[in-house]
Amino acid sequence: MDNLHELQEVTHHHEFDREASRKEVMRVTVILSVITLIELALGFWLMYIDGEFFRLLIKGVICVLMLAKAFYIVAYFMHLKHELRNMIMTIVVPLLLFVWFLVAFLYDGNSYKNLKNTYDPYHYEQSKTKAEKPAHGAGETKDAKKEGSVE
């Protein structure tokens, strides 16, 4: 409990440097904008990449950038970085459950795909059959079909 001595009463007006906070906000804004631009460039680039492994790599990079953005929003905009460590832990530690969620559920989805492809040849065949590409805005011409048609 090394941070107990830092505790003050909430109502106590701790000194607040508006200019410094303003600078921090501007810095974070620039960082978030730059990361977003990089993400968009990568997302755009994905149109021209064919290699399966390389596509996954780029998608992985985008996800890492997404986590970086999340960190900056939570730490600086939501000010969590400046709260007491114990409070940060009560919020961040439960969120670690997401690590397990992601690993378990995505692995399960992938496994289900493999099972279907292995044991359901009809499904596999259907999912490999090319379809006719509908024209852009084709939905507008067949309004009658759209109503309640769920296939």
Next chain:
Amino acid sequence: MAQAVPAEQKWWSGGKSPFNVEYGKLMMWYFLMSDAFTFGAFLISYGTIRFSSNSWPDPNEVFQSFPGLGSGLPLMFVSLMTFILIISSVTMVLAVQAGHAMDKKAVVRNLILTIIGGIAFLSCQAWEWTHMFHEGAWWGSNPFLNIDGTKASTNFTNFFFTITGFHGFHVFSGVIINIIMLIMTLNDVFERRGHYLMIEKAGLYWHFVDLVWVFVFTVFYLV
């Protein structure tokens, strides 16, 4: 053991504020944590279904229209939406900071900017939903092909409309909360109270909405 120990502080037996934040702000954090699990459940079920599919629609193909400019512009419109939300988050931080400094005028100005940003985002979303609906996309109906040219299931549109709809509902309630904050500020409620801590709690909610969009934007529009 019989040493003289300095009188022990009982931090958790009441009357103290062990985290040095007010009750409402702490509870807002815990609410947001639970909301994060709700969105997380949505997004992970989306991921699970996507991982179990042999192919999936290409976002660069699906999201390529811009109002007034036609189609063939992948990601342009969603970039605009993303920046609107980031900027409105920035004005919200500035409103919170102005509140710390008891600067009513700056609070009002930044709150108004935040509300405008929120309404702009919702308008963009309304346009996008309408456009996609006219393309034939809705719950239970998916006109888009998979990236490999095969027929897609309706999973893509079902998840898209459910999750962006749930997020849009959060943006909407955030705008309402901010409007209430603006009215309270204009009525000098916080001036009389002596602090603007309520703005901080509204701000936390607003930033959370921005935070969720970071994830929604990435998994639906980018990867």
